[in-house]
Amino acid sequence: RGKRAFIAGVADDQGFGWAIAKALASAGAEILVGTWVPALNIFESSLRRGKFDESRKLANGSMFDIAKVYPLDAVFDTPEDVPEDIKNNKRYAGSSKWTVQEVAESVKNDFGSIDILVHSLANGPEVTKPLLETSRKGYLAAISASSYSYVSLLKYFAPIMNPGSSSLSLTYLASERIIPGYGGGMSSAKAALESDTRVLAFEVGRKHGIRVNTISAGPLRSRAAKAIGFIDKMIEYSTANAPLTKELDSGDVGNAAAFLSSPLASAITGSVVYVDNGLNAMGLAV
Numbered sequence: 001r002g003k004r005a006f007i008a009g010v011a012d013d014q015g016f017g018w019a020i021a022k023a024l025a026s027a028g029a030e031i032l033v034g035t036w037v038p039a040l041n042i043f044e045s046s047l048r049r050g051k052f053d054e055s056r057k058l059a060n061g062s063m064f065d066i067a068k069v070y071p072l073d074a075v076f077d078t079p080e081d082v083p084e085d086i087k088n089n090k091r092y093a094g095s096s097k098w099t100v101q102e103v104a105e106s107v108k109n110d111f112g113s114i115d116i117l118v119h120s121l122a123n124g125p126e127v128t129k130p131l132l133e134t135s136r137k138g139y140l141a142a143i144s145a146s147s148y149s150y151v152s153l154l155k156y157f158a159p160i161m162n163p164g165s166s167s168l169s170l171t172y173l174a175s176e177r178i179i180p181g182y183g184g185g186m187s188s189a190k191a192a193l194e195s196d197t198r199v200l201a202f203e204v205g206r207k208h209g210i211r212v213n214t215i216s217a218g219p220l221r222s223r224a225a226k227a228i229g230f231i232d233k234m235i236e237y238s239t240a241n242a243p244l245t246k247e248l249d250s251g252d253v254g255n256a257a258a259f260l261s262s263p264l265a266s267a268i269t270g271s272v273v274y275v276d277n278g279l280n281a282m283g284l285a286v
């Protein structure tokens with residue numbers, strides 16, 4: 001039987017989530033995705049209208065399919081956690097069962113189990129503000145959407161993950177080096193995500209035999225990155241200063257994710273794996 005993957009954080013064909021879905025599909029996996037509730041309608045209609053057909057093409061000429069798109073808001077663990085204003089929000093009221101617990105339950109009912117879990121989502125409402133000017137609310141929101149969301153996903157999905165399964169998230173160098181402009185507590189959220197990668201690797205490794213890694217990716221012009229506002233500068237900085245001067249392709253991260261999700265990586269867990277053209281290794285820009 002082929003492997004089945006659930007990828008949380010796909011709402012268009014521009015980000016890392018899509019590239020990971022494509023690389024896993026290319027390696028023969030069945031693809032399920034979790035899409036942020038407010039982005040669900042446009043993503044599904046774009047899919048239906050063929051807007052992503054060009055990027056659905058695999059190297060062998062066939063097009064990969066997404067077996068099912070699940071609405072998801074990874075900021076909420078159970079229905080009891082959803083406040084009234086969200087429940088009654090027009091963009092949420094049209095969908096149901098989108099808390100983490102309910103999505104895991106639905107995947108279990110629909111497919112039984114998965115082999116690969118990918119967390120490719122982040123949100124920091126105050127990301128454009130320096131840390132010193134970030135509110136407590138904004139900081140905690142960044143941690144909730146970008147870090148705890150992963151703890152929660154793994155908590156609810158681990159019981160339906162087959163032995164030997166693999167789990168992945170996406171992180172960024174700003175967790176360990178100063179990247180002015182990556183604010184709002186997002187640098188803190190990535191530091192938490194990387195630390196949690198180690199602790200969770202131990203906990204779900206011992207309990208379920210699941211591996212947990214995170215890919216520290218170089219800059220990509222995704223929807224989320226464009227919202228931060230300095231992505232062109234980051235790409236320029238990387239091509240000028242990294243050991244490899246090519247621009248990062250989302251497929252580079254997709255391929256690394258496919259490797260880490262495969263038995264080829266069966267002894268790799270608790271790791272931060274850099275897929276950034278080597279930029280992290282530089283100490284002095286030349």
Ligand code: NAI
Pocket residue numbers: 008009010011012014015016017035036037039072073074075119120121122123145170171172173216217218219220221222223224225
């Ligand atoms: P993206 O915009 O393609 O992906 C982010 C996704 O998160 C979107 O689909 C958005 O709808 C979803 N999302 C936001 N809040 C959510 C919530 N509460 N529940 C469910 N989904 C939610 O952008 P990108 O850049 O591909 O981001 C994927 C991951 O890669 C993120 O963790 C990001 O921090 C990381 N990353 C991105 C880099 C870049 O330069 N683009 C560099 C290094 C890491």
